[in-house]
Amino acid sequence: MFVHIDKPEYDRGSGTTDIDELWSHLRRGDERALSELYCVSYAWLFSYGYRIVPQEAxxxxxxxxxFLILWEKRNRINKARSVRSYLRSALRRLIFRRMRKQNNRTRRNHDYGQEHDVELRNMEELIIGFELDEERKKRLALAIRTLSKRQKEAIHLKYxxxxxxxxxxxxxxxxKQSVYNHVSKAISKMQNFVQE
Structure with missing residues (x-):
């Protein structure tokens, strides 16, 4: 999409490409203008992005x-006062959005790992606690009946x-905190009933 052999329709005779002219042609749907804009702005835009996050890939x-977004939204792009500033700002926003997404994904994976470990320990404790004699099983059934509907629902969904x-x-x-509270209170209530 970005590389074209033939010369674009706009004038490049001066040896310097007018970035505003490329922008204008891009907005009108000229794919070659997109390609040329990419080539012309690559070095300084890459340098700018690399200062924000020093990861080449x-x-x-x-x-x-x-540039894919620019192409997809070419009909809605306004005339920019400064194309360079527009591209820098857009790249900066995109980099931060991608970093936020990546950090959220990493945090979610980390949180899930920790949450999962805690849940497994709690579940193991609960299962061990459930290996009870008949009397304790009756108490547990009674304890479950005393749970609120929300606590029962949370326990059921979780375990x-x-x-x-x-x-x-x-x-x-x-x-999420309410879920934790419902589950925690329900387990505590069941443990108290069973231990009596």
């Missing part, structure tokens, strides 16, 4: 995404359906 991917706290929060339309 990351910056190159962000630049490719930027029977295997959902994470985040997923349960979405299903129950409550925040």
């Amino acid at each position: 990351f910056v190159k991917d962000a630049m490719q995404d930027l 029977y359906d295997g959902f994470s706290n985040t997923e349960i929060a979405k299903i129950m339309d409550i925040n």
